Amino acid sequence: MAAEEKPAKDTLCSHPDCSEIATHKAPKGRGKDNDYLWFCLTHVRDYNKTYNYFSGMEDGDIAKYQKDASFGHRPTWKMGVNGKDGPSQAKSHDPYAFMAHRARQKAKASEQQSPNQRGRKLLNVEKKSLETLELDGTATKDDIKKRFKELAKKHHPDVNGGDKGSEDRLREIIQAYNYLKAAGFC
Numbered sequence: 001m002a003a004e005e006k007p008a009k010d011t012l013c014s015h016p017d018c019s020e021i022a023t024h025k026a027p028k029g030r031g032k033d034n035d036y037l038w039f040c041l042t043h044v045r046d047y048n049k050t051y052n053y054f055s056g057m058e059d060g061d062i063a064k065y066q067k068d069a070s071f072g073h074r075p076t077w078k079m080g081v082n083g084k085d086g087p088s089q090a091k092s093h094d095p096y097a098f099m100a101h102r103a104r105q106k107a108k109a110s111e112q113q114s115p116n117q118r119g120r121k122l123l124n125v126e127k128k129s130l131e132t133l134e135l136d137g138t139a140t141k142d143d144i145k146k147r148f149k150e151l152a153k154k155h156h157p158d159v160n161g162g163d164k165g166s167e168d169r170l171r172e173i174i175q176a177y178n179y180l181k182a183a184g185f186c
């Protein structure tokens with residue numbers, strides 16, 4: 001019964017945790033010029049930051065990344081615990097929103113501390129994501145953000161002459177970071 005389709009103007013931000021009116025659009029991907037996501041200013045910046053890291057990659061790589069991100073970690077998210085998934089953004093078929101939404105639900109009750117401070121046992125996927133960023137359960141939000149920036153810079157293909165190994169490593173880093181972010185770690 002929710003008013004669905006989107007006169008561009010009244011669209012809500014695609015970020016799963018945000019109910020601002022979307023004012024900025026962002027392309028879903030290269031070669032999909034007519035496909036946009038809509039965000040508020042804060043989240044479009046967020047999204048673009050991630051999106052820009054894909055700029056040197058092939059569409060196939062991006063699609064594969066999105067697929068991995070959407071479904072790869074799914075078993076840890078305990079699908080279907082609540083029958084209904086809350087905000088209307090959940091119906092989005094955008095993998096980014098889907099991934100973030102799922103993880104957000106799971107992390108909802110968590111505080112903004114490092115997992116260890118919370119006395120919380122890390123899931124394997126969380127541990128692995130932290131390890132990818134060369135961190136562990138003592139990492140705070142700032143630690144994670146800071147490390148992500150460092151590593152993303154270090155492994156960006158642009159500074160490595162398009163080196164394939166760097167690109168793979170960068171993709172892992174982005175995936176790990178996006179997971180941690182979606183799960184409320186940073």
Ligand SMILES: [Zn+2]
Nearest residue numbers: 013018040043
């Ligand atoms: Zn927003």
